[in-house]
Amino acid sequence: MLKTQHISYSYGNDTTLSFPDINIPDKSQGLILGKSGCGKTTLLHLLGGLLKPKTGTIELNLTTLNSLKGSAIDKFRGQEIGIIFQTPHFIDSLSVKENLLLAQSLAGNKKNIESIKSILRELNISDKLNTNTKELSQGQKQRVSIARALINSPQLILADEPTSALDDENCTAVINLLKEQAEKSDATLLVVTHDNRLSNLFDIKITL
Amino acid sequence: MNVLKISWKNILYRPLSSGLSLLLLASGITIILITLLTAHQINEKFKNNSGGVDLVIAAEGSRLQSVLCNLYQVDKPTGNINYARTGFARMHPMVEKAIPISIGDNYKSYRILATTHDYVSLYGGKVSKGKLWDSPMEATIGSEVASKFNLQLGDEFAGGHGLGESIEEHEDQKYTVVGILDKSNTVLDNLLLTSLESVWILHAGHDHDSGGSFDLVSKEEHDAKLKEKQGHNHEEEQHHKEEKNHHEHHHHKHGHNNHEPKDYDAILKEIDFKTREITAMLIQYKTTRARFTLPGIANNTNGMMAAEPAIEIQQLFELIEPAINIIGLMAIVIVIIAAVSMFIAMLNSLKDRQYEIAIMRTMGASTTKVFTMILLEGFLLSVLGYLLGIGISHLGMEIFSNYLSETYHYDFTGWIWLKEEGLILIGAIIIGIISALYPAIKAYRTDISKTLSNK
Numbered sequence: 001m002l003k004t005q006h007i008s009y010s011y012g013n014d015t016t017l018s019f020p021d022i023n024i025p026d027k028s029q030g031l032i033l034g035k036s037g038c039g040k041t042t043l044l045h046l047l048g049g050l051l052k053p054k055t056g057t058i059e060l061n062l063t064t065l066n067s068l069k070g071s072a073i074d075k076f077r078g079q080e081i082g083i084i085f086q087t088p089h090f091i092d093s094l095s096v097k098e099n100l101l102l103a104q105s106l107a108g109n110k111k112n113i114e115s116i117k118s119i120l121r122e123l124n125i126s127d128k129l130n131t132n133t134k135e136l137s138q139g140q141k142q143r144v145s146i147a148r149a150l151i152n153s154p155q156l157i158l159a160d161e162p163t164s165a166l167d168d169e170n171c172t173a174v175i176n177l178l179k180e181q182a183e184k185s186d187a188t189l190l191v192v193t194h195d196n197r198l199s200n201l202f203d204i205k206i207t208l
Numbered sequence: 209m210n211v212l213k214i215s216w217k218n219i220l221y222r223p224l225s226s227g228l229s230l231l232l233l234a235s236g237i238t239i240i241l242i243t244l245l246t247a248h249q250i251n252e253k254f255k256n257n258s259g260g261v262d263l264v265i266a267a268e269g270s271r272l273q274s275v276l277c278n279l280y281q282v283d284k285p286t287g288n289i290n291y292a293r294t295g296f297a298r299m300h301p302m303v304e305k306a307i308p309i310s311i312g313d314n315y316k317s318y319r320i321l322a323t324t325h326d327y328v329s330l331y332g333g334k335v336s337k338g339k340l341w342d343s344p345m346e347a348t349i350g351s352e353v354a355s356k357f358n359l360q361l362g363d364e365f366a367g368g369h370g371l372g373e374s375i376e377e378h379e380d381q382k383y384t385v386v387g388i389l390d391k392s393n394t395v396l397d398n399l400l401l402t403s404l405e406s407v408w409i410l411h412a413g414h415d416h417d418s419g420g421s422f423d424l425v426s427k428e429e430h431d432a433k434l435k436e437k438q439g440h441n442h443e444e445e446q447h448h449k450e451e452k453n454h455h456e457h458h459h460h461k462h463g464h465n466n467h468e469p470k471d472y473d474a475i476l477k478e479i480d481f482k483t484r485e486i487t488a489m490l491i492q493y494k495t496t497r498a499r500f501t502l503p504g505i506a507n508n509t510n511g512m513m514a515a516e517p518a519i520e521i522q523q524l525f526e527l528i529e530p531a532i533n534i535i536g537l538m539a540i541v542i543v544i545i546a547a548v549s550m551f552i553a554m555l556n557s558l559k560d561r562q563y564e565i566a567i568m569r570t571m572g573a574s575t576t577k578v579f580t581m582i583l584l585e586g587f588l589l590s591v592l593g594y595l596l597g598i599g600i601s602h603l604g605m606e607i608f609s610n611y612l613s614e615t616y617h618y619d620f621t622g623w624i625w626l627k628e629e630g631l632i633l634i635g636a637i638i639i640g641i642i643s644a645l646y647p648a649i650k651a652y653r654t655d656i657s658k659t660l661s662n663k
Binding site: 041045050051070071074077079089092103105106107108148 | 576
């Protein structure tokens with residue numbers, strides 16, 4: 001389960017952001033809602049171990065994230081947390097397959113072409129296996145970034161505004177895909193958004 | 209997907225900027241290496257070809273020219289000296305060897321050098337086929353000459369007058385190949401050796417006062433003079449009836465066949481010993497104390513000049529050194545430009561790739577991994593640039609050496625490897641790593657959260 005206590009973060013000295021405690025069980029799916037500029041992305045980065053909180057603790061399945069040091073947190077993140085960003089980015093010099101292989105190797109896992117193929121099949125982009133990521137459409141890129149977040153079967157999937165650039169139809173499709181995949185790999189899914197279209201698709205909602 | 213592979217893919221992904229860095233580095237290395245390869249081989253040649261000669265006595269002129277011509281077989285002779293008057297050197301008690309040589313004819317631009325057998329032993333030459341020359345007009349030839357013109361034992365060839373492309377050929381008197389030498393990596397390989405007598409006989413009709421070995425007499429004139437000489441011979445013979453019978457033999461053969469060896473003896477007899485000339489005398493000292501007396505005697509002998517190869521070559525190198533230094537400086541400047549170009553290329557690509565680096569970090573890459581990845585790019589580029597440079601240098605040297613061999617009849621090659629090449633590799637790697645160091649530190653310090661929030 002994901003549990004945070006009294007976490008706060010400060011940029012410089014003057015502004016300190018405090019966040020409400022989060023306590024959600026394994027394999028649940030939730031939404032973090034809030035207006036622009038209220039620190040949604042900061043919270044996501046804190047949960048993903050990209051930032052260290054000024055105060056408080058973040059626990060994911062008995063591991064206290066903010067006590068991990070140096071490369072240990074990088075390794076933990078690679079293995080246990082999958083992050084999907086608002087605009088998908090890849091290593092441009094590599095193909096779809098190589099980007100996913102890189103995700104496997106950076107997490108310290110063995111390379112597994114079969115699991116890459118199967119996840120691309122699930123996401124309906126198996127024909128893009130050897131395509132360079134630059135040549136993908138925006139929708140295809142979003143799918144590949146979902147594939148990348150899922151490839152190591154993480155315990156936690158974080159998505160930062162995954163739908164903000166999408167129309168209603170695609171919005172629902174992407175969210176359904178995310179929920180479906182998270183469920184299949186027994187992962188907890190947290191979506192950070194200001195998109196109110198999503199609020200009735202999730203049971204757990206945390207508002208900042 | 210290891211780090212090395214990503215670095216490699218990143219280099220390939222930017223072919224233009226990677227290519228430019230590679231090309232610059234390779235150019236710098238090529239200039240350095242070709243200079244080193246040439247200098248190394250010239251040094252080797254000078255060492256191999258010095259033959260332990262301490263002094264060259266030749267006609268007055270440039271000392272350097274005299275050494276280059278008579279020892280290294282590259283420049284033109286300074287003139288001729290009188291053989292009889294070199295007695296002071298041949299008889300000198302502190303002289304180990306005094307080897308007369310005579311240069312002035314060529315076979316298809318390869319030098320015909322008339323000398324004694326001592327000349328071959330000077331360079332440790334060994335006969336591979338046949339024997340060393342005995343009689344006049346017999347020749348023992350170097351391995352390169354033999355293979356280049358496919359000359360076999362028993363083949364005949366005519367010498368051309370002068371040292372360049374033949375102006376006039378001694379068609380009437382041909383040399384016979386009686387021996388071929390083993391390859392020795394010395395001047396011997398590119399020479400056709402014969403006895404001093406051969407040259408004296410060939411030039412018997414020439415005016416000895418007209419510019420040493422370079423008398424340019426037309427063929428007709430030459431033939432006419434030779435005939436006149438032989439006619440003169442005939443008359444003289446009448447007065448010396450008590451001479452050996454081969455004179456009579458000559459009398460019968462006269463005017464019919466010039467290839468009979470006894471004919472040569474007769475011509476030789478005719479040439480006054482006191483007028484016989486050579487191009488130079490190569491001296492090996494028995495003791496170094498000879499250098500305090502012998503050069504002085506030579507220099508005081510009318511028309512003669514002594515040159516010490518060690519000193520002349522030293523001076524030649526001193527003369528060339530600034531030029532080589534400038535080439536070296538140029539190479540260093542190019543290498544620095546290469547390093548700067550690599551640095552800028554990597555810094556630029558890093559700007560585009562900041563987001564990529566942040567993404568790699570979110571996927572679990574540690575700061576060290578990212579740092580290593582960028583350093584490896586510099587490393588790979590420098591190793592590639594090195595390999596390219598090495599390839600171009602050796603191939604270029606090989607092509608260049610064909611030209612050098614044609615021009616100087618010295619064998620150069622691109623297929624030798626210097627220990628300096630290892631040092632150049634280390635230098636190239638250091639340059640690659642230094643250029644990549646700051647970009648790598650920047651990548652190491654990337655603030656992932658900030659980078660990801662900015663897009």
